Amino acid sequence: AQKITQTQPGMFVQEKEAVTLDCTYDTSDPSYGLFWYKQPSSGEMIFLIYQGSYDQQNATEGRYSLNFQKARKSANLVISASQLGDSAMYFCAMRGANTGNQFYFGTGTSLTVIP
Amino acid sequence: NAGVTQTPKFQVLKTGQSMTLQCAQDMNHNSMYWYRQDPGMGLRLIYYSASEGTTDKGEVPNGYNVSRLNKREFSLRLESAAPSQTSVYFCASSLGGLSTDTQYFGPGTRLTVL
Numbered sequence: 001a002q003k004i005t006q007t008q009p010g011m012f013v014q015e016k017e018a019v020t021l022d023c024t025y026d027t028s029d030p031s032y033g034l035f036w037y038k039q040p041s042s043g044e045m046i047f048l049i050y051q052g053s054y055d056q057q058n059a060t061e062g063r064y065s066l067n068f069q070k071a072r073k074s075a076n077l078v079i080s081a082s083q084l085g086d087s088a089m090y091f092c093a094m095r096g097a098n099t100g101n102q103f104y105f106g107t108g109t110s111l112t113v114i115p
Numbered sequence: 116n117a118g119v120t121q122t123p124k125f126q127v128l129k130t131g132q133s134m135t136l137q138c139a140q141d142m143n144h145n146s147m148y149w150y151r152q153d154p155g156m157g158l159r160l161i162y163y164s165a166s167e168g169t170t171d172k173g174e175v176p177n178g179y180n181v182s183r184l185n186k187r188e189f190s191l192r193l194e195s196a197a198p199s200q201t202s203v204y205f206c207a208s209s210l211g212g213l214s215t216d217t218q219y220f221g222p223g224t225r226l227t228v229l
Contacts, residue, residue: 004157033214045158045205045220052215091157093218101146101165101212102173105157 002027002099004092006106013082014114020067021077021090021109029096034075036066039089039108048090051075079111087113116141119221121206127227128196136191136224138206146209147189148173148218149181151202158205164189165212196228 003026013019025034036048051059051066059066067076079086092106119140128134140147145166150158150173160173164183178200180192189208193200204224209216 029214031214033216035217037220043203043225044222045207047217047219050215050217093158095212095214095216097214101148101163101171102160103148103158103207103218105159107155107157 002029002094002096002102002104004094004104004106006092006109008109009107010110010112012112012114013079013086015084016081018078018080019082019111021079021092021111023075023077023092023106025073025075025092025094025104027073027094027096029098031097033095034066034068035093035095035103036064036075036077037091037093038086039091040085041088045091049077082113084113084115087111118142119206119208119219121204121221121224123224124222125225127229128193129229130197132196133192133194134196135193136204136206136226137188138190138221139188140206140208140219141187142208142210142219143186144208144219145186145211146216147183148207148209149179149189149191150205150207151175151200152205152223153202161191161204193226196226198228200226201228202226 149161162181206221207218
């Protein structure tokens with residue numbers, strides 16, 4: 001069974017500081033992908049970053065990076081230099097090689113950036 | 116490119132009414148998905164279509180039907196709406212079903228069933 005766990009319902013961060021949003025996963029698939037999405041108050045789901053289970057390097061996309069620790073089954077999102085526009089819900093998701101069309105989402109973390 | 120589009124954006128139904136949510140993508144993707152999002156529960160997969168001509172049940176298919184009309188379009192039908200189907204519905208698409216394939220989402224449909 002596949003499962004994604006986000007244990008932080010809400011987080012606060014000061015503008016310009018870095019913040020880490022936690023995500024742990026459970027899967028029996030030998031190969032899988034991990035994804036982070038942002039959902040602002042307007043409601044759309046915006047893809048942020050992807051990490052493959054066999055990737056040697058941690059993924060980075062601008063101010064977003066993914067702290068991937070395979071042995072611990074964690075895929076934390078790090079946002080550097082937070083901006084007011086980063087205030088949103090953030091969802092971690094996973095899809096496995098053997099269950100490719102099943103995308104599993106966590107329950108999300110609400111991030112608020114304080115000026 | 117519009118990406119993934121959904122209509123309508125908002126809908127209010129009475130219990131027992133039927134309606135169809137429309138979804139289209141212009142990214143030449145093979146796979147399409149319907150999700151519902153309820154507070155505190157993340158996104159849950161209703162149905163998906165791995166390729167044109169195929170559809171499969173996801174985690175919460177009861178009360179819904181789907182049609183993959185062609186490669187671009189994937190519709191979701193509520194035959195007899197119930198208050199428990201009040202939710203935000205998202206359509207998504209991906210190139211395929213590989214673990215590396217990112218899903219891209221439409222803007223969502225906010226449905227209220229009275």
